[in-house]
Amino acid sequence: MSVMKRVSMIFRAKANKALDRMEDPRETLDYSYQTQLELLQKVRRGVADVATSRKRVELQMNQLEQSSNKLDKQARDALSAGREDLAREALSRKSGVQSQLADLQTQYTSLQGEEEKLTSASQRLDAKVQAFRTKKETIKATYTAAEAQTRITEAFTGISEEMGDVGLAIQRAEDKTEQMKARAGALDELMASGALDDVVSGPHDDIQAELDRMGASHDVDSELARMKAEIGQGSAPRQLEGSAGADGHAAPAPAQAAQPAEAGDPE
Amino acid sequence: MIVRILGEGQLEVDDSAMSELNALDQELEAAIRRNDEAAFGAARDTLLARVRALGRPVQADKLAPSALILPQEDATMTDVRKLLSDEGLIPG
Numbered sequence: 001m002s003v004m005k006r007v008s009m010i011f012r013a014k015a016n017k018a019l020d021r022m023e024d025p026r027e028t029l030d031y032s033y034q035t036q037l038e039l040l041q042k043v044r045r046g047v048a049d050v051a052t053s054r055k056r057v058e059l060q061m062n063q064l065e066q067s068s069n070k071l072d073k074q075a076r077d078a079l080s081a082g083r084e085d086l087a088r089e090a091l092s093r094k095s096g097v098q099s100q101l102a103d104l105q106t107q108y109t110s111l112q113g114e115e116e117k118l119t120s121a122s123q124r125l126d127a128k129v130q131a132f133r134t135k136k137e138t139i140k141a142t143y144t145a146a147e148a149q150t151r152i153t154e155a156f157t158g159i160s161e162e163m164g165d166v167g168l169a170i171q172r173a174e175d176k177t178e179q180m181k182a183r184a185g186a187l188d189e190l191m192a193s194g195a196l197d198d199v200v201s202g203p204h205d206d207i208q209a210e211l212d213r214m215g216a217s218h219d220v221d222s223e224l225a226r227m228k229a230e231i232g233q234g235s236a237p238r239q240l241e242g243s244a245g246a247d248g249h250a251a252p253a254p255a256q257a258a259q260p261a262e263a264g265d266p267e
Numbered sequence: 268m269i270v271r272i273l274g275e276g277q278l279e280v281d282d283s284a285m286s287e288l289n290a291l292d293q294e295l296e297a298a299i300r301r302n303d304e305a306a307f308g309a310a311r312d313t314l315l316a317r318v319r320a321l322g323r324p325v326q327a328d329k330l331a332p333s334a335l336i337l338p339q340e341d342a343t344m345t346d347v348r349k350l351l352s353d354e355g356l357i358p359g
Contacts, residue, residue, distance in 0.1 A: 001300070002292045004314075004335040007350055008271070012332055062323030117274055124276050127327035135330065161271065167273050172339075 008161075015160035025145055025152045029136040032156055036129045039163055043122045046170045050118060053177045054111040056184050061104045063191065068097045080222060100187065107180055114173045121169045128162045269331055269333035270318055277329075278322025288335070291317060299344055307344045315340055 022028035071094035078086035135155045139148050268285075271277045280288070291314040298307035309334070315337060338347050 002289060002335075003296050003347065003351070004270070004288075004337050006337040007338070007347075008333050011336055011353065015332070089302075120276075121274065124327060128330060131328035131330055155330045157332040161332050161336075165271065165273050168339075172274075253279050 011161045012157060015157045015228065018160065019100060019153060019156055025148050026140055028152055028156065029139065032159070033129070033133060033136055036125075036132060036159060036163065039166060041236045042124070043125060043166055043170055044120060046173050047115060047118045047122060047196075049177055050111055050115045050173050054108060054115060055109060055179045057104055057108045060184060060187055060191070061093055061101060063109065064097050064104065068101065071097065104187075107183065110176065111180060114176050114189050118169060118173050119167050122235050125162055125166045128159050132159050148183070170210055268334040269325055270322060271333035271336045272315055272318060273336065273342070274309060277325035277333055278318060279325050280318060280322045284317075284321045288314065288317060288321075299347060302344070304344055307347075311338060312342075314354075331338070 018026065018032075022031065071090045075087040075090040075094065076088060078084070132155055135151070139151050139155070143151065268280060268282055269277050270280045270288075294310040295307065298304075298310050306343060318337060327347060338350065342350075
């Protein structure tokens, strides 16, 4: 038999089973309405949970973005100072950060999708629950218990299907946020360990120390180069003895894989 | 008739579209029987796209069961098997 027909029969069978358990049809209405309100609360909590998870991912993305920028700047500083080895170290760490970022972006999009789905599920259920409440009051006021039975069945089956659908959506969202929480926790630990950190605050601050130490003399070199360029000696860096290797490599720096580590190290 | 796409809500689809939807549904079922996840995904996407294109959203406050229920857009074969095999999996 058709898949879509079978699924609908399974939903309906579940509603019928619940109906059969009720002795007084009017009682069914109130009990069901109570369950609906609870589910509505649950789906709203679900939306909030997904949003929390999404914000956590967003926060981690911001942190990694900062790390990436810092590492990039450090790579540039290192290159200007003629230390391609340090630049390579910073860039390789940056590439690790970038791949974590890409991963987070995927998670973020997925959570965003889940949040939107749950939000609209919550709106749909809300509309149905309100419709059910109106119908419930009409049925109770207008019909005898015997007459009410068919009307109740109709309303109940309709809302029961919606509840089943929303319930499944909540489960899916919960599964996803659980996975995200686990991954976010792992990433927090990774960040705390300094493995993805910039070289300043991480355990490898020797790199930055070295850069700082060289900074002063390098500033003079680059100032000289700039002045020479201003005075009209053309491409000043090439005429600077000592820093020639470094400045010569400054332009192709982003394509770090193209050069072996030792090639540009003048020291 | 009313068709539900899980996770999206109910749509009113003309009865005249039924033979087309049934044919797509058979592809879906055949893919599940062959355990062919790629074919299943393609059949699911086509089926959902056709229902979305042919259907008009059911009024939000209408309380009526659906004649047909389709799996959610990212459903795997495993999801559908669970849905079909164990009604206890539907919460609420």
